[in-house]
Amino acid sequence: MKKMNLALSLVALVVLSGCGDKPKSEIVKYKYTPAQVYQDTCSHCHGLKGEGLAEKKAPALTKQSVQELEMSLFDIKNGGLGQSTASEHDVMEHNMKKLAEKGYDYDIKMMANYLHNTFSVAK
Numbered sequence: 131m132k133k134m135n136l137a138l139s140l141v142a143l144v145v146l147s148g149c150g151d152k153p154k155s156e157i158v159k160y161k162y163t164p165a166q167v168y169q170d171t172c173s174h175c176h177g178l179k180g181e182g183l184a185e186k187k188a189p190a191l192t193k194q195s196v197q198e199l200e201m202s203l204f205d206i207k208n209g210g211l212g213q214s215t216a217s218e219h220d221v222m223e224h225n226m227k228k229l230a231e232k233g234y235d236y237d238i239k240m241m242a243n244y245l246h247n248t249f250s251v252a253k
């Protein structure tokens with residue numbers, strides 16, 4: 131039995147350390163799809179069709195490539211580590227924690243793909 135426990139804790143150790151340096155976003159399961167997250171938490175600024183809303187100073191999300199969207203989302207979620215100034219999204223970065231607590235977290239790649247596939251006018 132003792133051996134068994136040791137073996138189990140070794141397995142646990144390997145599993146834990148294996149995931150240790152990955153950002154949390156890669157191992158969590160998301161409660162909502164990017165579409166749901168977008169409609170509930172993004173569309174009131176960026177518009178239901180990603181057309182953007184002038185009164186919220188939110189840009190359209192229809193012209194960016196998947197890569198550009200991904201980079202912007204990375205910035206938003208990681209507090210401006212990238213090169214965008216992301217001034218308005220400072221607020222979003224702040225809110226992101228609260229949103230994540232409510233289950234409105236999302237995978238950056240999945241969200242970028244969703245935005246691009248749904249809203250992009252560039253083919």
Ligand code: HEC
Nearest residue numbers: 168171172175186187188189199202203216217218219222
């Ligand atoms: C409070 C209004 C508001 C909400 C809510 C909001 N955004 Fe934004 N978003 C903005 C503004 C303003 C900008 C432009 C300034 C900036 O980049 O920080 C922007 C910029 C962006 C950009 C970069 C666009 C570009 O051309 O660089 C992306 C991508 C984006 N938002 C995605 C999202 C997603 C996904 C959500 C929901 C999880 C969201 N936004 C929620 C206001 C908002």
